[in-house]
Amino acid sequence: xxxxxxxxxxxxxxxxxxxxxxxxxxxxxxxxxxxxxxxxxxxxxxxxxxxxxxxxxxxxxxxxxxxxxxxxxxxxxxxxxxxxxxxxxxxxxxxxxxxxxxxxxxxxxxxxxxxxxxxxxxxxxxxxxxxxxxxxxxxxxxxxxxxxxxxxxxxxxxxxxxxxxxxxxxxxxxxxxxxxxxxxxxxxxxxxxxxxxxxxxxxxxxxxxxxxxxxxxxxxxxxxxxxxxxxxxxxxxxxxxxxxxxxxxxxxxxxxxxxxxxxxxxxxxxxxxxxxxxxxxxxxxxxxxxxxxxxxxxxxxxxxxxxxxxxxxxxxxxxxxx
Amino acid sequence: xxxxxxxxxxxxxxxxxxxxxxxxxxxxxxxxxxxxxxxxxxxxxxxxxxxxxxxxxxxxxxxxxxxxxxxxxxxxxxxxxxxxxxxxxxxxxxxxxxxxxxxxxxxxxxxxxxxxxxxxxxxxxxxxxxxxxxxxxxxxxxxxxxxxxxxxxxxxxxxxxxxxxxxxxxxxxxxxxxxxxxxxxxxxxxxxxxxxxxxxxxxxxxxxxxxxxxxxxxxxxxxxxxxxxxxxxxxxxxxxxxxxxxxxxxxxxxxxxxxxxxxxxxxxxxxxxxxxxxxxxxxxxxxxxxxxxxxxxxxxxxxxxxxxxxxxxxxxxxxxxxxxxxxxxxxxxxxxxxxxxx
Numbered sequence: 001x002x003x004x005x006x007x008x009x010x011x012x013x014x015x016x017x018x019x020x021x022x023x024x025x026x027x028x029x030x031x032x033x034x035x036x037x038x039x040x041x042x043x044x045x046x047x048x049x050x051x052x053x054x055x056x057x058x059x060x061x062x063x064x065x066x067x068x069x070x071x072x073x074x075x076x077x078x079x080x081x082x083x084x085x086x087x088x089x090x091x092x093x094x095x096x097x098x099x100x101x102x103x104x105x106x107x108x109x110x111x112x113x114x115x116x117x118x119x120x121x122x123x124x125x126x127x128x129x130x131x132x133x134x135x136x137x138x139x140x141x142x143x144x145x146x147x148x149x150x151x152x153x154x155x156x157x158x159x160x161x162x163x164x165x166x167x168x169x170x171x172x173x174x175x176x177x178x179x180x181x182x183x184x185x186x187x188x189x190x191x192x193x194x195x196x197x198x199x200x201x202x203x204x205x206x207x208x209x210x211x212x213x214x215x216x217x218x219x220x221x222x223x224x225x226x227x228x229x230x231x232x233x234x235x236x237x238x239x240x241x242x243x244x245x246x247x248x249x250x251x252x253x254x255x256x257x258x259x260x261x262x263x264x265x266x267x268x269x270x271x272x273x274x275x276x277x278x279x280x281x282x283x284x285x286x287x288x289x290x291x292x293x294x295x296x297x298x299x300x301x302x303x304x305x306x307x308x309x310x311x312x313x314x315x316x317x318x319x320x321x322x
Numbered sequence: 323x324x325x326x327x328x329x330x331x332x333x334x335x336x337x338x339x340x341x342x343x344x345x346x347x348x349x350x351x352x353x354x355x356x357x358x359x360x361x362x363x364x365x366x367x368x369x370x371x372x373x374x375x376x377x378x379x380x381x382x383x384x385x386x387x388x389x390x391x392x393x394x395x396x397x398x399x400x401x402x403x404x405x406x407x408x409x410x411x412x413x414x415x416x417x418x419x420x421x422x423x424x425x426x427x428x429x430x431x432x433x434x435x436x437x438x439x440x441x442x443x444x445x446x447x448x449x450x451x452x453x454x455x456x457x458x459x460x461x462x463x464x465x466x467x468x469x470x471x472x473x474x475x476x477x478x479x480x481x482x483x484x485x486x487x488x489x490x491x492x493x494x495x496x497x498x499x500x501x502x503x504x505x506x507x508x509x510x511x512x513x514x515x516x517x518x519x520x521x522x523x524x525x526x527x528x529x530x531x532x533x534x535x536x537x538x539x540x541x542x543x544x545x546x547x548x549x550x551x552x553x554x555x556x557x558x559x560x561x562x563x564x565x566x567x568x569x570x571x572x573x574x575x576x577x578x579x580x581x582x583x584x585x586x587x588x589x590x591x592x593x594x595x596x597x598x599x600x601x602x603x604x605x606x607x608x609x610x611x612x613x614x615x616x617x618x619x620x621x622x623x624x625x626x627x628x629x630x631x632x633x634x635x636x637x638x639x640x641x642x643x644x645x646x647x648x649x650x651x652x653x654x655x656x657x658x659x660x661x662x663x664x
Contacts, residue, residue, distance in 0.1 A: 050515035051486075153602045154372075183371035183542065188586035188598035210516060213588035217596065240590045254516040256545030257589045260572040264527060264549050267520045 005077075006171055006204050007062065008038040012071035014057050018277060029277045031057040033228040034071070039221070041171070044198065044205040046219035046236060048212065048251070052276050054228040055208050059176050062206055064088045075172070086120060093165035097177035099157030103149040109135070110145045113163045120168065134163040137200065139193060155186035162193065166201065174206045179214060191217060212255050216240050221309075224248050227276060227284040234309020244311040246289050283313070291315060332359035333503055333536050334383075337396040341375070341382045344390045351606045352378040352391075354560040362503065365530065365537045367547040367568065370557035371583075373603055376540045379557075380506050384421065385413045401503065418445040422497030422535075426509035428489035432481040438465075438492055439477030446499045464495040468525055487518040494525065501533060508540045523550060544587060548572050556580050559614035560606055562633075566640025576634075576642040576651050578619045613645070621646060621654065 012035045020026025032054040039045045047055045060066040061073060064080050073080040075091055083091070093116075096102040103112055110131055117127045135142060138159040149157060158178065165173055175194070179187040195218060197203060209215050215222060215236060222236040224247065232245040243249045250269045268290035274280055280287050286296035293314065301314045341353035353375040360366045368376045382393045383405065398405040401420065405413065417423070425431040433441060442461040446452055452460075458477070465473035468491040481489055490510060497505055507526065511519040527550060530537050541547060547554055551568035556577065564577040575581045585597025601618040604610070613619070616626040625645050635641045636648055644651065 050517065155602065184544070184583060184586045185371060185599035186602075188588075188596040189600075191588070192596055192598055211588075212516075212590045216590040216593075217588040250517055252590065254520045255590055256520070256543070256549050258544040258548040258572060258584060258587055260548045260569045262549060264524050265520055266524070267517055269517060269521075 004041045005038045006041045006075065007206070008074045009035050009058075009062075010072050010074070011036055012058070012061060012068045012073060014054075014061060014066065015069040027277055029279070030069075030228050031276070032061070032068075035223075035225075035228075035230050036071075037223055037230065037233070039172075039204055039206065041204055042198070042202050043221065044207050044219040045221045045223060046207045046209060046215040047223050047225060048209055048215055049225035050210060050251075052227070053225040055225050056176060057228075058225070059094075059174050059206065059208050062172075062174050063092055063094050089116065089170075090120065090168050091170055092172045092174060093168060093170040095158075095161050095165050095173060095175045095178045098181045099154055099161050100149075100181070102161055103157055105149045108146050108148055109140070109152075109160055112149075112160055113167055116164065116168045130167060131163075134167045137166070137197065138163045139189075153186075154182050155189055158182065158186075158190050159193070162190075162197070166197065166203075169201065170203075172204045172206065174208070176208045177210070178207075180209070180211065187214070194218060212240060212252060213257070224251065227274065227279050229284060229312065230310075231285065231313070232308070232311045234306070234311075238308040242308065244306045244308055244316045245285075245313045246291055246315070247285050248311075250290075285313075330362055332399075333362045333401065334360040334538075335397065335399040336383065337398075339379060339382060339393070339395040339398065341378050341387065341394075342392050343378075343387075344392075345607065348607050351560055351610075353382065354606075356555075356557070356560075356562050358555055358562065358565065360504065360536050360538060363530070363534045363536055364552045365527075365539060365550055367539045367541060367551035367554040368557060369541055369544060369547050369554060371542055371603065373559075373606070374557040375560040375606075376557050377508055380508065380538060380540060384417055384423065384506070385410070386417075415449070418497075418502075419449040419500045420503050422500070422502035422505045424490075424493050424497050424505065424507040424510045427513050428486060428493050429481075429513070431493060432489055434481055436480075437477065438479050438481065438484070441481075442477070442492065442496050442499060445496065449500050460499060461495070464498055465492070467498075467529065468492075468495045469521070470495075486514055487522065490514060490518075490522055491525070494522070494529070498529060498533065498535070502535060504536045504538065505530070506538045506540070509542070510539070511546070512541070512543070519546075526550075544572075544583060556583070559604060561614065561643065563615065563644075564640070564642040566636070566638065570636075570638045570640045574652075574655070576636070576640070576648065576655075577615075577644055578621050579615050580642070581655070582618075613643075 012032060013030055014032040015028050015030050017026040017028050035058060049055045061068050113131045113134055114127050117130060140159050179190050207219055219236045222239045223230045224232040226247050232239060232248045243252050250267055253265050254267055270288045274287060282298045283296040283301050286292040295314060301312045303310050303312050304316050306316055337357045339353055339356040343350040343352050356379050370376045381387050383398055439461060443457040446457040446460055461477060462473045465476055470476055470491055511522050547568060554568045554571060555562045555565040558579050564571060564580045575584055582599040588596060599618050604614055612628050613626040613631045616622040629645055631643045631645045633641050633643045634648060
């Protein structure tokens, strides 16, 4: 690990227009709203939040497949729009949620892992060696090299997806819910593999997940998103032990650890998930917040420095464990 | 949790359930000799990973499997009737009436072309011989009970106008329309966000207390089981490998698979390398002998290859299926886990 920042976002927003048509300009909404983050080499930043929080939109921008509407993303100190597609692919690679739909069923394991090498013009002899080395690193038996995706189990498929992502030796891997389609016993195998590979290849992960147990296991830093905004950001160990923002507290309180001595938690959160197209005024969490003040409906809270890092809430006292 | 001390007869008593499914490669032994019983008002959880047979077993009870499946059992007694002897008409009289079902995916299990109200009222009109007005009142009452605001307006809406959490609440209300004695919920919260999951589970627990409904909850999530179950079964490859009171199983799991599963769960604030169960679930197509878990088991020996492991009963009333007897298993557990806790 070093202090070198490999990936940073500065006030990144992404606006989508919905309902547009003939004679109708539609309505714009911000799926990601002024997000600033940075990740150092070899570290893992987890982005957590529920559906509609904008975490996948953010991931797509980090992968360079979706340009930000505002703000800048820099990779290795260089703005992301300064990279062409191939050079960006050498630095950032994705691992997706569903290994059943993210692998081409008409290609063998070898063809899938080899594809990025062909695109980047690696010599044939070199390719075979690198595919085999990669299969070994991700724990895939070489017997499977000519198998097709549908002959593999979910865990094996996710290993193929990981091998494909790592074969170009990228610095950064963006993992979008990489284990949520897997059974728990397989999830544990894949998480341990990701931890080992991070060490072996000095990888930097952006790890998107809704599972705080998984996040605490793999990530050093954590950014909690709600309706497009990062509402708390800091060291995972601190944020998960002393959450500052009321939403982080609710999220953490909803985790069901396998402890038969505890009943179901009572989640103090009002209402349903708000309409993302018409987000609430002031603090976006205020209609559901168990401790909201009249002020919260009017004024958007500024990012405050806390003992953990940052939290966007007027109730958070700067620099203390509330 | 419900009162376990009541000495009444079980509401549902299943003995030696076998489900075979014809597939192109042969016969898939999806469920292989499963026995369990559910008391009135209790929460019974069936936990296991994909393909272990937990869903097929419950669909078999309800007579909802396709023709390619053959279902056999020594008995499937529900409220004093053997479900195997009932005709399709008699079974469909039970479904939605005495037995309610909630499925995993509220997106696909509601019909997109009918309003919420129509779908809610349908089982009531069908089973209760009631008028539309009465059915509508009941539907409104239940929507309000499952925490839906402005129920009257919701009745006129279509499923696509509701969020995932709301749809699942509608499913629960629909399952409760006829006050069933038994509610079967198959992964009811798996497709939902964590905060919504907790709300829905709290709702299920509250309604269950209120309507004194027994609940069979099928899930892969041991966190849900620990917080909700009175009794439980752990299924692996078509068999129950451990069963009994949930508290005992979480405090002192006996079967190596149960112990492995508990080691696999990452818990916030608990830092340790995750245990993992090596290998994958065996194919259930064709004949097999011995213990199905042996290829992934760190305790497997030569006996596991041929011997069908016996189901061993513990003094606590729990039991597990393994060749290793309880005292030897307790010793192994102590060596692996000197602290005693999983």
